[in-house]
Amino acid sequence: MRNVNVLISGASIGGPALAHWLIRYGFKVTVVEKAGTLREGGQAVDFKGETHESVLTRMGILDDVRRLQTGGADQEIVDANGRVLAVIPGEFTGGDLEIRRGDLSRLLYERTAPHCEYVFGDSITSLTETPAGVHVTFERAAPRTFDLVVGADGIHSNVRRLAFGPEADFVKFLGHYYALVELGADFGQSATMYNEPGRMVTVGGTKATAFFVFASDPLEYDRYDAEQQKAILARRYEGMGWRTPEVMKAVSQAEDVYLDSLSQVRIDRYSAGRVALLGDAAYGNTLGGFGTGLAMVGAYVLAGELAAANGDHRAAFAEYERQMRPYAKIAENGNAGPFLAPGGGAKMLLRNWTFKSKFLLGIMMKLTDKYATHIELKSY
Structure with a gap:
């Protein structure tokens, strides 16, 4: 495969994972990333079930992921006075293995x-x-010609826009936004969630990352302008109780801010000619709980099929889609926004009660187990 030259757009998770496999199979790989460096930090991502573990094992990084895992600690939901209303189990939020996105990306x-x-x-x-x-x-760089191009550049994929059409044709806004802010402050506790109707804040730890979810109409802002994003958060969380004023003061001084919409990708094909999509670019569902696992499994399948087809991209892309379309179906369903930031008091009570009920929690855990393993991995 040494004569097959592949360009990958995106250096977060899916892009480097695909690069790993393509390198192993003898492809020549270039990865282009819009950011000037790797993006550190970010929310924790998780792996669940034997399918995800098998991919990590075959990559040879399972032990490294375990060494870097964050532990998936329980998370308390509190009222404005700090009284605990419910506890979200670590195994629900963190799967079998949880690792910070930035740590996995660097690995x-x-x-x-x-x-x-x-x-x-x-x-x-x-x-x-x-x-x-x-x-x-x-x-910036001079033009080049590649045999294949893969867009692993997220839910707002530039490659998808160039090769398939405008983002509005494929991305459905779900009525909420989320934000991650590296505070660098000591909040001296494990992650704690506080809700008021239509908005949520979670924070905790010695080097805290604040996590926000809020209901909203579509917003116009520069996703690369931290000050604009901090101003939006300041407006949205003005007057909120609990420790929110303390959190927002730390947000105003933070440098690392990421604000984006909760959205789903709906697309009828994962490839067009010599261009293919991977991860959130193809089957993204923000905060859906399966994004990282889908990207890692997708990278394994896409690279394996390219190798098995001896570089015949038509056959490889068709088989990649045949395998991944049913597995990625979970990304077509669900909206985490109303669950994380319920719109009213009764909905908050119902959400909290879900975590108090062992029966309901058990059903949710079994469903996630089923979705995470709903594919039979080939040995390439």
């Missing part, structure tokens, strides 16, 4: 960087398929 990058080309601080501006491959232009 994958360090495993692949010596064997492929990473280009940070650049982005694709056009994709033109030719008989020789895909002619690619960039914001």
